Amino acid sequence: MKKTQLLKGVLEGCVLLIVTDEEIYGYEMVYRLRQAGFTDIVAGTVYPLLQKLEKQGYLTSVIKPSQEGPNRKYYQITDQGRQYCEDFIIQWLEITSHVDTLINKERVNDDRS
C-alpha cells in the first residue's frame, strides 16, 4: 500500500493542528511537520493543502513583515477551522482505537496459533 494515500486525509488535520497554536508561514509549516515525524513531507504537498484549506474557510491569511524582513503570508486558523480540528481529533481517536483493537486481536490470534 502506498504510504501517501493513507497520509493525505490525515495531513489536513495535522496542518490545522499545527496552526491552532500560532500563526505560521509555509516554510515553518513544512519544518514543523518534518519535526513531528513526517520526514518525507515535501513543500509541494503542503502548499496545495494550505490553498485548499484557505479556500474552504478553515484558514485565513495575512501579509505582514517577518522576523527575517520581507513580507510573508502568515496563515491563521478560523473558527470553522477550530471546529474541523475538534471533529478531526474525535474521529482520529475513534479510528485509531478501532484499528488498534484489530491489530491487537490479530496479534493475539497469531500468538495462539
Next chain:
Amino acid sequence: MMIGHKRSVAHMIDQNNQLRTQLTKENKKYYEDLLIYIRTAGLFYRDEEIEPLLLEILQDILLAQSDGQSAQDYYGQDPKARADELIQTLGKMDFYQGMKLFGLIFAISSFFSIFNGLIAPNTSLNLLVLLFNAGLSAIYVKLIFVMLHRSIYRKSFGRILMWLILSAIMASFVFVSILTPPVWVIVLSDRIVISIIVLLMLVATTVILSLKSGNRNIWLPTLFIVWMFGLIGILFHLPATATWMTSSQGSIVMVLAIAFIYLFFTFLSLRSLKRENNQQ
C-alpha cells in the same frame, strides 16, 4: 481599487524577478521551470491568485536554500505532479475579467491590424479583418501557453513541430487579410488616415514609455519599428510625397528602407535581450 490591485500584482512580479537572482543555479532552474509551468497553466487563472503563491514559494525556497536544502529537497522530486495539485486548487476568472482579457487582446491585435492596413498606399480598412485577427491572436496566445506549459517537464518536445505550428498561425494572419470578404470596409480620406497613424504612434509611444524600465527596454525596438512604419505610412498619404513614393524610384528606396529597418530592429532586439539576460 482595481488600480491598487493591479499595481500589487506588478509589484509582486517585480519582487519575484529580483528575489530570483538570489537562487543558486540549480535552484533557479528548478524554480523557474515551476514558475513557467504554473503561469502558463491557463489563460483564465487569475494573476491575483497565482503571483502571491509563486512569491510565497520562492521566498520559502530561498529560506530552504539558506538552511542548506536544495529546492528539490524542499519542494519535492516530482515538481510537475506537485504543481498539478496546486493548479487544481486555483479558481478561474469571472465573466467580467475574462471579457477584459479578451478586450486587451482585441486592442493590441487591432492596433497592429489597423497600423498594417493604413501604412500601405490604400485608404480602406476591412473591419471584419480586425475581428478575425483578434480571434486568431487569442488562439495564438493560448497555443503559446499550451506549448510552453507542455514543454517544461518533457525532455524532447518536438521543437520543429512547435515552429511549424507557430509559422502556420503567422501565415494565417496573412491569409485572413487576403481572403476575408470586403463586407465591412470603410474608406478613409488621406487626412483621416494620417491622423489615425499619428494617433496610434502616440498611443504606442505613451504605453511603451510608461512601462517599467525592464519591460520598456524589451519594447523599445518595437517602438522604433512603429515609428519607422508610421513615417512611411504618412509619406504614402501626404499629397506632396505620395506620387514619388509610388514611383519606381520611390519603391526601390522603400524596399531598401524596410530591409534596413528590419535589420536594425533585429539588432536592437538582440541587444536588449542580451542585456536582460546579463542582468539576471
